[in-house]
Amino acid sequence: MIKNIHLNRDIAQLILLQRIELLSxxxxxxxxxxxxxxxxxxxxxxxxxxxxxGTKYLAFMLSEYSLLSxxxxxxxxxxxxxxxxxxxxxxxxxSKSKDCFFSIIEKNYISKKITYGWDNQNKEAYNNLKxxxxxxxxxxxxxxxxxxxxxxxxxxxxxxxxxxxxxIISLYSLDYHYDFNLYLDYFKKILNKDTRLIFDTIRPxxxxxxxxxxxxxxxxxxxxxxxxxxxxxxxxx
Ligand SMILES: C[S@@+](CC[C@H](N)C(=O)[O-])C[C@H]1O[C@@H](n2cnc3c(N)ncnc32)[C@H](O)[C@@H]1O
Numbered sequence: 001m002i003k004n005i006h007l008n009r010d011i012a013q014l015i016l017l018q019r020i021e022l023l024s025x026x027x028x029x030x031x032x033x034x035x036x037x038x039x040x041x042x043x044x045x046x047x048x049x050x051x052x053x054g055t056k057y058l059a060f061m062l063s064e065y066s067l068l069s070x071x072x073x074x075x076x077x078x079x080x081x082x083x084x085x086x087x088x089x090x091x092x093x094x095s096k097s098k099d100c101f102f103s104i105i106e107k108n109y110i111s112k113k114i115t116y117g118w119d120n121q122n123k124e125a126y127n128n129l130k131x132x133x134x135x136x137x138x139x140x141x142x143x144x145x146x147x148x149x150x151x152x153x154x155x156x157x158x159x160x161x162x163x164x165x166x167x168i169i170s171l172y173s174l175d176y177h178y179d180f181n182l183y184l185d186y187f188k189k190i191l192n193k194d195t196r197l198i199f200d201t202i203r204p205x206x207x208x209x210x211x212x213x214x215x216x217x218x219x220x221x222x223x224x225x226x227x228x229x230x231x232x233x234x235x236x237x
Pocket of ligand 1: 018019084086087105106107122124125126127151172173177178182
């Protein structure tokens with residue numbers, strides 16, 4: 001059981017950019033007055049307390065875990081994480097379950113001026129894959145339990161794993177910030193009838209033609225978009 005997480009200022013900055021609910025009222029004002037460029041490149045790194053970000057992030061991830069574990073058993077599972085950010089959720093799943101393996105697809109840069117909308121061009125990113133690996137190992141994950149893939153290289157050049165996954169997890173990423181269809185060709189290769197896909201979307205009905213089962217397990221009211229968290233299975237395309 002993870003009681004606290006170890007992180008440095010660079011990692012805390014990434015976490016804040018990935019989980020913008022962690023933004024304090026003070027930083028919100030700074031962003032409003034001095035603009036998104038200053039916020040993304042300076043304030044989000046130097047006007048924060050890494051320790052406080054770590055404590056709050058862990059609390060958020062424990063509550064995400066608690067919701068998912070009511071519905072899913074993670075023991076001995078092969079898990080694909082898409083846009084997992086600093087992967088605090090994956091860290092907790094790993095600490096609470098037996099023998100999971102995580103394949104992680106993320107991006108490896110920070111956009112210069114982040115806006116949190118629907119990204120048609122698939123250009124927004126806020127991660128650093130070296131720091132992600134360091135964070136996971138430094139917080140107790142065995143290097144043999146995960147592999148990280150860079151979307152812009154590995155995905156675009158077919159270097160991502162084509163194997164059976166029990167779960168695909170993408171919180172506040174796939175179909176929240178960028179179109180689900182970006183990954184559709186890949187999903188056609190890897191989804192089987194038992195794979196469960198967990199993600200956040202404002203259009204759960206859109207997926208009725210793609211999946212036989214769609215279960216809404218939560219409704220978000222305080223996030224940037226008023227989304228639903230869904231578990232989809234029995235892919236029919
Ligand atoms: C809002 S954050 C959510 C992070 C994490 N899932 C969480 O709940 O804390 C969205 C993440 O998606 C990543 N991302 C953006 N485009 C992506 C893509 N095409 N494939 C994988 N990850 C992507 C970003 O770098 C960012 O870390």
